[in-house]
Amino acid sequence: MSLHLRDDERAMLAGEAGEGTALAMRIVARMAEVCGAGELLAIESAHVDGCLYHGPSGLDFAQRLVDGGARVRVPTTLNVGALDLLHPGHFRGAPEVAERARRLMAAYVELGCQPTWTCAPYQYVQRPPRGSQIAWAESNAIVFANSVLGARSERYGDFIDVCAAITGRVPAAGLHLQENRRGEILFRLRGVGENLLHADVLGPVLGYLVGERSGRRIPVIEGLPAGISEDVLKALGAAAASSGAVALFHAAGITPEAPTLEAAFGGRRPRAVVDVTPQLLRAARDRLATTADGAIDVVALGSPHFSIAEFARLLPLVEAHPPRPEVEFVVCTHRVAVAWLERHGHLATLAELGVEVVADTCVVVTPILRAKTGTLMTNSGKFAHYAPGNVGLEVVFGSLEECVRSAHHGRVWRDPELWR
């Protein structure tokens, strides 16, 4: 199929809106050809991930757009940067890297993006309506917007995200189109105990399993409890997008495009069925760890960024079981939650208890942790997946309460009721 461009799109390509916009349109058109799209679609909003510093090349790209006079055409939020701009002292990398990371963040703001600096924009900052066409980057945000909000985004990443924001266009392909959003593989919860079914830890563990088994197929999950929290769905999607390429899942009876199991599959039959047993979940939990339960050096929470509701659960736990001073305890979040913590006096409480709150960024994308070796414990499937490669620590995985109480003991504490 050859790509048909409308007059205004051809004008952008021809440079009538400046060289920066023309470059953005060249990239969008190239990607339309890559995915075999016949035309482009207008978008309502964008979430951009390119503001995270990976090296000078990302800065070269952003600077090329700024120099070319580009500006975003739709409301555009920004994902995490490499710096906590509220607490720049947290950064433990080289000063010249910090300087380039700061320039990169500034360049994206100069393009007209909002300085939101969060990987969970969907919880407070920007909730695109159901059915809206959007261009989102950041794998956990994409899966949340598609699955939980019912908005429509392909899996976008660095560069194409801001190009879509600048042109206001995306290829008419993939998950933007209704016919590509039907479920393909069914996961049925079988014999999972009530404790685990209603625990926060179900999200990342089930998500990790779903991502591994789905590959690029769209998973449908049957058997999640009604009233499951948004934070559990957030954790589920983030883990599934770490172990697999999941950009959309349906939870029968829960997510907007799956009022029924039949609706989730668009009237077709699943191509594969996986019965999710407690044994499979325990095995997935074990694959999230790289080392056996023992002493820990770090607890890291907040990937995706910790919500206010999650802080509300964390606070009484750390007050009851404060971390040992030698255990580094870090929670990553966004400024909305920081403002809430501050307003309620919790920021000071957490600081007194030895809990460090990191904003605007997260500990697996930038050097913030003091520990360079040892074991990190987390309740995040995404942290567990990426921490060994990105920060070189061993990982153990547990529920929020297991993480807090392990930090208190200095070694892994297990909830005997949870995994029976």
Added chain:
Amino acid sequence: MTGSAPRLRLPARALVPGAARGRLLVLAEPLSLWGGLDPASGRIIDRRHPQAGARVSGRVLALPHGRGSSSASSVLLEAVRLATAPAAILLAESDPILALGAAVARELYGRGPPVVVLDGDGFGRLEDGGEVAVVEGGERVILC
């Protein structure tokens, strides 16, 4: 010379066209470049990956598809800048995120690996360590 052996031509679709030649590194499992590839060394650093430690630089990297984070295109771009990128990327399934990294590399630095998707069962015929060439338009991969 050993040039008498019949060459195998595998039809392909170019996501990012271009010619390249090199020794195959066939990954047994998908890889997310973000958290999976260190652009400074060109090595696979995802410790859960069966080929952790392997160096992709200058190789024709064959992987079923990418995985996980959308930051993979940045890692590929940075690898191109540092000259640690693969010579070409061969896929079993289209992967827009990898194609994007290569396309942006062409815009910024005027170079970057061709990215092609092998048709049909072509991917399964690739053998690790074999010499391959991607032809200029990217519509064929030749096993040398």
